Amino acid sequence: MNIHPTAIVSPKAQLADDVEVGPQAIIGDNVVIGAGSVVMARAIIEGYTTLGTGNTVGYGAIIGTPPQDFAFKPETRTDVRIGNNNTFREYVTIHRGTKEGSATVVGDDCYLMVAAHLGHNVSLGNKVVIANNCALGGYVEVHDGAVLGGGNVFHQFMRIGKMAMVRGGTRFGKDIPPYAMGDEDNILAGINAIGLRRAGVPSETRLEIKRVYREYFRSGLNFGQALAKIKESTWSPMVQEFISFVESSKRGICPMHQSKGNRGEDEAGE
DSSP, X not given: OEEOTTOEEOTTSXXXXXXXXXXXXXXOTTOEEOTTOEEOTTOEEOSEEEEOSSOEEOTTOEEEEOOSOTTOOTTOOOEEEEOSSOEEOTXXXXXXXXXXXXXXXXXXXXXXXXXXXXXXXXXXXXXXXXXXXXXXXXXXXXXXXXXXOTTOEEOTTOEEOTTOEEOSSOEEOSBBOTTEEEEETTEEEEEOHHHHHHTTOOHHXXXXXXXXXXXXXXXXXXXXXXXXHHTTSOOOHHHHHHHHHHHTOSSOBOOBOTTTTTHXXXXXXX
């Protein structure tokens, strides 16, 4: 274990033998850090926080502090649970859950850039990328492979679907469905065709996603009617994921921009 002499590491903390801890970092009593992880200078990890293997916690990052919730009581036991091979760059902040027994959760292979913020009870899937100064309110869900642009603001309880991409400098309070391009405040601009292609999604599946988007957003029906019509057909598993997502939405689905709705579809090259 390589711990800098100016670091403050609780003797109760559980660190794997090869964990590195930089100057003036602080690690609290109930922290568990897995093998191959690095905690850089002046980072703070406290509370009931567990990090898996191969994680990097950048300079000045703060993980496991109490939530920004007026109803939170200091004696409440809540957690932060982080998987493997994640990178948290400088000044990232991750707050623990707010209700007894709850947690803020990060999956595997995520990359959070400078000053990204995860509020209490946020849930990230795997391979999520969050750019600089992006703020996620409490209970936000981000599904696998989503990419969130710099300076974005996401309202509490909303969801961002699998492999969605969101342009920087925008605000969202409604759900962004799987494979979508978030373009303006609560507005979509087609599908994330380039991201789907780069992820190796076959052309026939991309065409099917394109088709279901047109039927849902461009049929002239309201969302409920469009969904009912879509469900009359048989679809591939990726489209079924879209259907399940919009069907379970509580905050509503972002609409498509009327003048930009085909931009992502045109990029599909099909």
